[in-house]
Amino acid sequence: MTDTNVAVENQDIPVQAPEETPPAKKSTAVDAISRKQLAVKILVQIALYTFLTLMAITVLFPFYWMLISSVKTQGEYEATIPTFWPQQFKWENYLYLFVNVPEDNVYIANEFNLGKLFLNTVLVGVVSTLLSLVLTVLSAYAFARLEFKGKNAVFAAMLATMMLPGELFTISNYVTVSGLGWLHDGMGVFTALVVPFLVSVFYIYLLRQNFMQIPNELYLAAKVDGTSDLKYLWKVMIPLSAPTLISITILKMMGAWNGYIWPNLVGQGVFELVTVGLRGAGFQNAAGDTLYPVQMAAIVLVTLPLLLVFIFLRKYIMHGVSRSGIKG
Amino acid sequence: MDEMVQEPAAIEEPVAGEAPVAEEIGTQDGGKKPPLSKEEKKIRRERVMRVIKPWLYLLPTLVVLAVFTVWPIINTVRMAFLADLRDVSAGGDPIGYDFLKDMGGMYNFEFTFQNFAYVVGYEGFLTALGNTMLLTVVTVPVSTMLALLIAVALNSIKPLRKVFQTIFFLPYVTNSIAIGMVFMAMFQMIGYSPASPPTSVGIVNTIIEAFGGTAINWVNEGSSYWANMSVLFFYIIWNALPFKILVLLGGLQGVNKQYYDAAKVDGASRVRIFWKITVPLLSPMIAYVVITGFIGGFKEYTSIVGIFGEKYMGPPGSMGKPLNTMVGLVYDSIKSNQGSASAAALILFVIIFVVTMLNLYVSKKKVHY
Numbered sequence: 001m002t003d004t005n006v007a008v009e010n011q012d013i014p015v016q017a018p019e020e021t022p023p024a025k026k027s028t029a030v031d032a033i034s035r036k037q038l039a040v041k042i043l044v045q046i047a048l049y050t051f052l053t054l055m056a057i058t059v060l061f062p063f064y065w066m067l068i069s070s071v072k073t074q075g076e077y078e079a080t081i082p083t084f085w086p087q088q089f090k091w092e093n094y095l096y097l098f099v100n101v102p103e104d105n106v107y108i109a110n111e112f113n114l115g116k117l118f119l120n121t122v123l124v125g126v127v128s129t130l131l132s133l134v135l136t137v138l139s140a141y142a143f144a145r146l147e148f149k150g151k152n153a154v155f156a157a158m159l160a161t162m163m164l165p166g167e168l169f170t171i172s173n174y175v176t177v178s179g180l181g182w183l184h185d186g187m188g189v190f191t192a193l194v195v196p197f198l199v200s201v202f203y204i205y206l207l208r209q210n211f212m213q214i215p216n217e218l219y220l221a222a223k224v225d226g227t228s229d230l231k232y233l234w235k236v237m238i239p240l241s242a243p244t245l246i247s248i249t250i251l252k253m254m255g256a257w258n259g260y261i262w263p264n265l266v267g268q269g270v271f272e273l274v275t276v277g278l279r280g281a282g283f284q285n286a287a288g289d290t291l292y293p294v295q296m297a298a299i300v301l302v303t304l305p306l307l308l309v310f311i312f313l314r315k316y317i318m319h320g321v322s323r324s325g326i327k328g
Numbered sequence: 329m330d331e332m333v334q335e336p337a338a339i340e341e342p343v344a345g346e347a348p349v350a351e352e353i354g355t356q357d358g359g360k361k362p363p364l365s366k367e368e369k370k371i372r373r374e375r376v377m378r379v380i381k382p383w384l385y386l387l388p389t390l391v392v393l394a395v396f397t398v399w400p401i402i403n404t405v406r407m408a409f410l411a412d413l414r415d416v417s418a419g420g421d422p423i424g425y426d427f428l429k430d431m432g433g434m435y436n437f438e439f440t441f442q443n444f445a446y447v448v449g450y451e452g453f454l455t456a457l458g459n460t461m462l463l464t465v466v467t468v469p470v471s472t473m474l475a476l477l478i479a480v481a482l483n484s485i486k487p488l489r490k491v492f493q494t495i496f497f498l499p500y501v502t503n504s505i506a507i508g509m510v511f512m513a514m515f516q517m518i519g520y521s522p523a524s525p526p527t528s529v530g531i532v533n534t535i536i537e538a539f540g541g542t543a544i545n546w547v548n549e550g551s552s553y554w555a556n557m558s559v560l561f562f563y564i565i566w567n568a569l570p571f572k573i574l575v576l577l578g579g580l581q582g583v584n585k586q587y588y589d590a591a592k593v594d595g596a597s598r599v600r601i602f603w604k605i606t607v608p609l610l611s612p613m614i615a616y617v618v619i620t621g622f623i624g625g626f627k628e629y630t631s632i633v634g635i636f637g638e639k640y641m642g643p644p645g646s647m648g649k650p651l652n653t654m655v656g657l658v659y660d661s662i663k664s665n666q667g668s669a670s671a672a673a674l675i676l677f678v679i680i681f682v683v684t685m686l687n688l689y690v691s692k693k694k695v696h697y
Binding site: 135 | 381382383385388389390395397399400401403404407474478481482484485498499501504505506510513514519527528530534569574623627637638658659662666669670673674676680
């Protein structure tokens with residue numbers, strides 16, 4: 001509970017600070033009190049930074065370990081005393097993920113071809129994001145700008161489906177896509193990966209809220225100028241809602257990148273996405289030894305794009321996340 | 329814009345919305361001065377369009393929702409309550425594959441509880457239920473408390489706050505399968521088999537030994553249930569922190585500083601301020617992260633797959649998936665027996681629903697708005 005004390009103490013420091021300085025010059029008694037308060041303040045700050053640093057190390061350590069392990073040699077990885085910095089950098093670990101290297105007796109690329117997995121994933125991500133954006137924009141527009149009977153009922157019903165856990169849908173959707181004959185070839189699996197998730201009620205909701213903030217006068221003015229609805233949507237509403245649309249795009253792409261359960265269910269062995277391939281691969285050389293550093297290299301390449309997206313597009317991710325609590 | 333004048337009684341928005349379409353129809357009809365009947369036709373068509381147009385916008389969405397959201401709700405309930413058709417599926421299609429064929433009388437629609445009885449009686453059911461409960465009950469309170477402390481600490485510092493905030497958010501944007509595999513690597517003893525000592529005890533054990541502890545078999549063959557569970561607790565909490573910190577820090581930044589001034593004047597202790605001011609003022613956010621945490625906890629699955637793999641759902645070589653969860657139970661039978669998978673999913677849904685209602689009931693009493 002010491003951390004608790006520490007944390008709360010600090011809440012009032014900004015308030016206290018101006019009070020303590022002026023009287024300090026007047027009397028020694030007050031001086032002693034303020035000095036004591038200053039000492040407490042410094043101690044509290046030290047404790048806070050220590051706590052946060054320890055937590056930050058815990059959060060960062062897996063990333064650090066993944067990075068350094070990915071360039072270690074197999075021998076160094078298995079060393080009795082683990083090294084915290086590679087003695088020798090073995091960049092070939094990354095090469096093994098894309099091509100076979102007969103001189104090292106490594107044929108991992110036969111079973112786990114990262115290039116192909118990346119391509120599959122990006123393809124699914126881009127197609128599903130684009131189609132999903134079209135559907136989301138059209139629906140959000142209808143709910144935000146058009147008047148029709150049953151609008152509120154339909155919208156409420158859609159929001160209600162958000163409360164149901166995804167597992168309830170997965171079983172029947174698996175039955176549906178296999179009944180439609182989508183699970184036999186790559187193209188079918190691709191369809192099965194894209195179509196069932198085209199509609200996200202949450203994104204429609206998010207965009208509708210955004211559309212509704214755009215003043216109706218703009219719309220009426222455009223009407224007077226003879227602008228068609230679709231043109232108005234394209235020229236005015238979409239540019240004005242760009243941040244939300246970018247958030248949706250990023251979260252949707254991240255979803256494709258991180259998806260495991262459904263891609264594993266429908267695509268295993270036929271059309272695999274990157275997470276499924278990563279979990280399923282053995283990373284063994286021809287002698288049957290598991291090459292852990294190579295596995296770590298694969299994990300680095302799967303994780304890195306996400307971290308880069310986060311670093312450069314942080315604002316948009318936060319924008320979506322803080323409203324949803326939905327991962328991907 | 330003639331149309332707008334002709335129909336002054338109509339509601340503003342639909343008229344405006346329909347104008348261009350009406351114009352198009354008008355030009356299609358040709359002539360600047362069409363006969364009255366044509367004008368009437370135009371108005372009628374316009375009216376029809378006004379009704380149809382919103383539905384045209386919604387059509388693709390509604391079709392996808394109908395097939396992949398509404399039908400599954402009906403079908404899951406239907407499959408769960410149908411007679412256990414595993415025998416039928418052995419001779420042909422598994423249950424539910426061809427709904428139309430079902431309609432043709434291939435199956436009788438006898439409502440039974442066979443699937444539920446089968447799931448509850450299944451030997452892995454209690455294991456899965458117990459694991460799910462345990463993971464939730466441990467990780468939700470611990471991660472909420474930890475996130476609260478971190479959020480309060482972050483709110484009390486100035487330099488480096490942004491840096492820390494970014495670091496604490498990192499686990500959120502990672503792939504939980506991939507990082508689960510990193511956790512496996514960190515806890516793993518390398519070159520270990522029950523018969524021979526490992527070449528390396530692994531990085532986590534090395535750190536433990538550096539602090540004077542003894543190495544533990546966390547995840548390797550023959551490791552104990554509690555060792556496995558500890559690794560899962562650690563990973564799930566690590567993974568759950570970012571979202572909770574984000575929400576709680578957002579809440580803290582909205583708190584009025586005057587409450588703290590008042591408490592300071594009254595000479596309240598720091599512990600007292602934390603429990604009597606910070607926690608009550610943050611209670612709506614705390615309730616939110618606890619409720620979503622419980623829902624997420626009951627759906628735990630990929631963390632375990634990430635660390636232990638789908639095949640064993642436990643340390644290598646273990647039998648009967650000792651670390652399976654309720655969601656895992658659903659996916660185990662999704663390809664072979666959709667009836668019991670549906671029944672298991674419904675049981676899970678009811679549990680989540682009841683727990684969420686309990687949470688809401690408690691938070692209604694405790695949350696200070």
